[in-house]
Amino acid sequence: MSDSQQVRAVADVDRVVDCDAHVTEHQSDLLPYLEGPMASALRTDVDDSYGYISSFYPSAGFLTPVNTGKADATSVKTPADVREGMDLLDTDTVVLTPTQNLYLGCVQHPELAAALGRAYNAWLLDTLVDPSAGRYGACVVAPQRPAEAAAEIDDRADEPGVCAVFLPSGGVNPPLGKRQYDPIYEAAERAGLPVMMHNAAGTMLLSFPNLFQGFDRYLSSHAPVHAMQHMTHLSSMLTTGVPERFDVDFVVQEAGIGWVPYFERRFDHEYRAKREDAPILEKLPSEYLRDQFYFTSQPVEGTGDPDYVASMVELMGPDRLLFSSDYPHLDFDHSAELFRAVRSRLGPDAARGVYGETATAVFDL
Amino acid sequence: MVVDLDGREVAVFRVDGEFLALANYCVHQGGPVCEGRLSGTLAEAPDGTLSYDHEGGVVACPWHGWEFDVRTGEALADPNYRQPTYDVVVEAGAVYVEA
Ligand code: FES
Numbered sequence: 004m005s006d007s008q009q010v011r012a013v014a015d016v017d018r019v020v021d022c023d024a025h026v027t028e029h030q031s032d033l034l035p036y037l038e039g040p041m042a043s044a045l046r047t048d049v050d051d052s053y054g055y056i057s058s059f060y061p062s063a064g065f066l067t068p069v070n071t072g073k074a075d076a077t078s079v080k081t082p083a084d085v086r087e088g089m090d091l092l093d094t095d096t097v098v099l100t101p102t103q104n105l106y107l108g109c110v111q112h113p114e115l116a117a118a119l120g121r122a123y124n125a126w127l128l129d130t131l132v133d134p135s136a137g138r139y140g141a142c143v144v145a146p147q148r149p150a151e152a153a154a155e156i157d158d159r160a161d162e163p164g165v166c167a168v169f170l171p172s173g174g175v176n177p178p179l180g181k182r183q184y185d186p187i188y189e190a191a192e193r194a195g196l197p198v199m200m201h202n203a204a205g206t207m208l209l210s211f212p213n214l215f216q217g218f219d220r221y222l223s224s225h226a227p228v229h230a231m232q233h234m235t236h237l238s239s240m241l242t243t244g245v246p247e248r249f250d251v252d253f254v255v256q257e258a259g260i261g262w263v264p265y266f267e268r269r270f271d272h273e274y275r276a277k278r279e280d281a282p283i284l285e286k287l288p289s290e291y292l293r294d295q296f297y298f299t300s301q302p303v304e305g306t307g308d309p310d311y312v313a314s315m316v317e318l319m320g321p322d323r324l325l326f327s328s329d330y331p332h333l334d335f336d337h338s339a340e341l342f343r344a345v346r347s348r349l350g351p352d353a354a355r356g357v358y359g360e361t362a363t364a365v366f367d368l
Numbered sequence: 369m370v371v372d373l374d375g376r377e378v379a380v381f382r383v384d385g386e387f388l389a390l391a392n393y394c395v396h397q398g399g400p401v402c403e404g405r406l407s408g409t410l411a412e413a414p415d416g417t418l419s420y421d422h423e424g425g426v427v428a429c430p431w432h433g434w435e436f437d438v439r440t441g442e443a444l445a446d447p448n449y450r451q452p453t454y455d456v457v458v459e460a461g462a463v464y465v466e467a
Contacts, residue, residue, distance in 0.1 A: 068433025072405040075430040248414055271446070275396070276432045278445035282412040287446055 013093055023201070024088060024097035026079045026131060028104065028123055030054030036125040041118035059115060060106035061174075063205035068276055085131060085138055096137040098199075099127060100169060104143050105203040108175040109210075116145035117152070124159055132164035141169035141199050149183055153190035160194035168198045173206030177217030229258035234266050237292070241270060244283035246291040252365055256299045257329060261311075264318035267292050293320060297365055299327035300357070301336040306344065313348030321345070321353040325362045370402055373467050378454055380465060381406065381438055383424050388438050389454035389465045390427070395443070399431030401451060409435055409444060 013019055033056060034047050049055065068074035079085060089097060101107075104123050110116035120143045132140040142159040144152035159165050168191045172179060179200070191198050212235070218224040233255050240246065246253075267289040274281060274288050284291070298319065305311040316324055329335040338358070346354040362368065370379045370392055377392035379402025394401045408423035426444065428435045435444040441451035455466040 068428070071407075071428075071433075073407070073428030073430075073435065074404075074433030243416075244412070244414075275443065275445040275449070276434055278435060279410040282410045282418070283414070 018096055019094045020096040020098070021089070021092065021094040022098045022199075023100050024079075024085070024094075025100050025102050026085070026127065027077075027102045028126060029080070030056040032080060032126045032130070033119065033122045036122040036129070037118055038121060038125075039118060041115055056119075057103060059110050059112070059119065060103060061109045061111075061206070061209055062106065063208045065205065066280065068279075071279065073279075074276065080130070082131060082133065082136065082138065086136075089137070094137075096139065098166060099131055099138060099140045100199065100201060101127075101143055101171070104169075105171050105173060105201060106206050107143060108146050108171040108173060109206045110145070110147065113145070113147040117148040117155075120145040120152070121155055124155065128159070128162055128164070132162075134164040139164045139166040141165075141167040142196075143169045143171065144187060146170060146172075146175050146179070146184060146187065149186040153186040156187070156190035156194055156196070160190075160196060166196065168194070168196050170198055170200050171203075171206075172200040173202035173204075174209040174211070174214075176210035176214050178214055178223075180223065181217060230262040233258050234262065237266065237296075238270070241274075241284070241288045241291060242281045244281065246295045247283055247285060252295050252297065254297045254299060254325065254365065256327065257301060258298075259302055259304045260298065260300060260315045260319060260324065261304060263292075263298050263323075264315060267319075293323065297323050297325050297361065299325045300341050301327045301329040302334045303336055303341045306340055309344040309348060312341065312344035316345060316349060316353070316357075321349055322356055322361055324357045325365070326358045370400075371465065373454070373465060376467075377402075378465055379403075380456065380463065381427070383438055387456040387458060387463055389456050390436070390438060390441055391452040391454075394429045394431065394434065395449045395451055396429065396432060396434050399429045401427060401429040401434075401436060404428040404430040404433075406438070 008015070010016055030049070031054070034045065037045065069076045077088075079088060085097060085099070089095070101123060104120065107116055107120055110119065123143050127140045132138055142156060142165050144155050146152065156168055168187070170179070170187065188198070215224060215228065237255070270288040274284070281288070303312065305315070326338060326341060327336070328338065342354065342358065345357055370377050378389050379392045381388045381390070381402070390402055392400055392402045405428050406424060407426055407428065408420050409426045411419050411421040413419070425438055426435050427438050434449075436442065436451050437444060441453040443449035457464045457466065
């Protein structure tokens, strides 16, 4: 499309690509494609369903809108099924990704995991991938066996329609920066394929936060850990209604600012579809956050870009932000660091609020 | 039952003998709300005890599972979202939906 043409609606885009279009592979799909010893070891005289194979993939035992029957669990196993989804969503091209194998990274038996990944790819390529119909596929590899994962990438890379490596990253422990995974990245580099990383809520539960034990550098731990732990605790507190049950204010510290607007929107978004998991709440999670939660500023990120800082502060609401220094710790902020962006973009009232008035009220100083 | 009302799909429910009509086009992302499960919903007491409330009074849109009060059309999680509702009149054994 030439630049001069306007894009007013999705349909004006020449080629709409859906980069995460799941298939729902079941036992009867995978069994015939198993190779090697696992093909002989596993029984095949059982009928279609997720079947015993699903028990290889650890699950968390949650109540979800799918198992309460409040959201559909649409089956996508044939080209017609994929087409139906593409028509429904007005897309032209899909990158097909798995469902059951989102949990592959948590399968305990490493050879079994590698065999399941291979079987999935064989089934996907045989059944669904067809670039001429806009159906591309991501080649799933089991991180448990990096050498076999690399061999799998080498084998599949030239198959028409393979456009990515799919690393089921949820719950993978140790974390994916460990040298043991290098063969996977080398193979992806060799093949010129991007690596997709996709988590699943139930998988993270199996090893998060133990995953942090695999962090052997201060940077890799310190950069995400404050915000991640806060999100974890706030998720728990909102779900059990702590701010509904207790008239208490909370001051959440030392995680910077950008995650706050993200987290409250993400939580509302999820809550609208999963309200039965937090039935005690009387209003939106973000409203509790707005009414009872304050956030201290340090270590404020992105100050080289005052537009970024000002828009994050605006999105979280300047009246919930409290200046903090963290002095004398190594990543302390000078009081001037945040001030310029707030004062110049949000005005004197916001600056007075962030720099003292809000804190005076919260702490009753 | 889903009926076509001047091009708008409207679903008519019968709950406890009462007729209720709701737009079938979900306010979230346009899913077919009224093809979803008609059910109740979990409630939680301050001590954490769960109960199942509003049996038959909640319809869930099958796309993402948003729950709506079939009487008011309000999304249970967020009353800022409301499915349009329509008046239903029963006359001489026939059911009429008012556009
Ligand atoms: S479209 Fe109805 S819940 Fe999303």
